[in-house]
Amino acid sequence: MNILSQLIVSGIAVGMIYGVIAFSYQLTFATSKTLNFGQGEALMLGALVGLTTVNFLIGQALGTPLAYLLMLPVVFAFGLAQGALVEYLGVRPAVKANSEAGWIMATIALGIIFRNLAENIWGRDALRFPSPLPEASLNILGVRIQPMEIAIVVGALVIMLAVEVFNRRSIFGKAVVATANDRDAAGLMGIDTRRVITFSYALSSMTAAFAGVLIAPVTLTGATMGAVLGLKAFAVAIIGGLSSGMGVIVGGLILGITETLTGYYISTGYKDVPGLVLLLLVLSLKPSGLFGRATIKKV
């Protein structure tokens, strides 16, 4: 029993990260039906910018927890700018030209450029990110958990909740929801849908950048840290459904927990297999995802 709960707790921590990144995919898909395939790189850039900022602040004789908190606004601002840039350079021209797949190639290409840029600025080594919380693990009812893992789960939930509240309550957020529901109608109602899409990309990269600084203290920071995470989160977005904010959380948890359980009960060599099998199953049985609404495309 103890082992099972330990595995589930570890799976939840991993799964929440997948969930946040999948959530950021979902943000842009809702408004523009396009995705940033360089989302893993947005996460990586956020983590590296965060690392530089944290190290600078620690150099100013601040404690690590305070430095970490002060770094967050910088990373948020950077994420917003990076997302807007991706939309401006990669997505807008393709959408304008009515190209069905142009944005796919463009966001992948931008992702590669960002990775090379990061390699040139920060080098190819994996760097250690100072942990704002104590690294000794807590023992809760026989389950060992690192404080930072709790912070990951809480932080992931908070950012998703904050974005949702923003979308539902603020006037700008309502424009986002309106665009997501019906872009043409929103445009006729006087909403500048193009700006809304740019904004949703900015918000999406901001969420990914935040995910980057959340996991960086328990992993290592480096130019390649986003590649695998971006891919797995994409699977989560498909499993959970690209139109459902709730779905990606559940999808993330399903994938995270299946991975650790398979690793333990079947074989660590097959850890990644069930996630992919699940992906295929969902695609063939319910292509809109477990929680997705099937949309009818009117022609």
Add this chain to the structure above:
Amino acid sequence: MRVSGMIAAVAASIAMAGVSIAGVAVAAEPIKIGLSGPFTGGSSSMGVSMRDGVKLAVTEINKSGGVLGRQLVLVERDDEAKNEVGVQIAQELINKEGVVATLGYINTGVALASQRFYQEAEIPVINNVATGTVISKQFLPPDNKSNYIFRTSANDAIQSVMIADEAVKRQGFKKPAILADSTNYGQLGRADLEKALAALNVKPVATEKFNIGDTDMTAQLLRAKEAGADVILTYAIGPELAQIANGMAKLGWKVPMIGSWTLSMASFIDTAGPNGDGALMPQTFIQLPDTPKRKAFIEAYQAAYKIDRMPSPVSAAQGYDSVFLLAAAITQAGSTDGRKIREALENLNTKVEGVVTIYDRPFSATDHEAITGNIPVFGLVKGGRVVAAHPEDIAGDKAVRVKPKN
């Protein structure tokens, strides 16, 4: 502006002419030696240390007059630990630069992909860090006329036997768990380890695998723990090894870690911090000034690169020694012809005193491995450094262990 620019150009051309005249007058053309290794990326701490050790040796040799009265010149290239980049570099060094020999290779994959070009061009390669067992056996006679690939590092067959002996015979562990990454390095090493354990009639209680970049080792460690493992044997590289040590601390489970020499990587020691203390690994060289030669080497290294802890002492020492072996061979051959250098390496009649060992006929036509199982000792991670695990093993006249005569 234009006038000053012209003056500068004239001055530069005069200076260059002066240099080339002086070059012709004083010494013959320098001897070009290739150097290939990852100077950026995950294995760069090993690559950079190896390069720095090589450069130190070249500077020393040049100061005392060079080889055959000619200066040594290094042509350094960063292979980024990528096979395809290594291949390009090999072709460039052979065809464009015309090197007489190449030193280097940290990564077994890069070595295997690149060295066939040297074999075809009949130019010797001395692998000074890569450990894959097959590296020196790719072009064995009689299938090939002669083998141009040499090595001055302890290969995986040697290391895995040492790890198994240390865990089972010396420390008396009976239930080892093997944790290896899914790369060629990890999986070939795992196979070697299983073979070495089988020779001692021990079967691992768990054999677990993980991918490069995996951030959570809970499943692997819990399996090992539940199987009752009393020691963890590793074959992986720095960052993931650190995840293992940190994962054990998280689970509140502590058994010793014994593994391949990569447990001495700075990325493991720094990332694992106190959790990495106590890890054991085979080392051909420990940063310990126990002979005058080693003391001089360590001090020269620290002075040249302005550091206290060498990032990878093993790589630096093996790199340093590889230059002296090559220099001795070129001197003996009296020529920079690849075939003659190879012949000289296989029949070295001068003893070469290196920092790892004293090389007395290190190679023969059939044996291209300078390091034998008796040479490496176990290093121990302690307070962010690698120290000798069993000081008695290297005490007194055991400080220098040499390859047995066969």
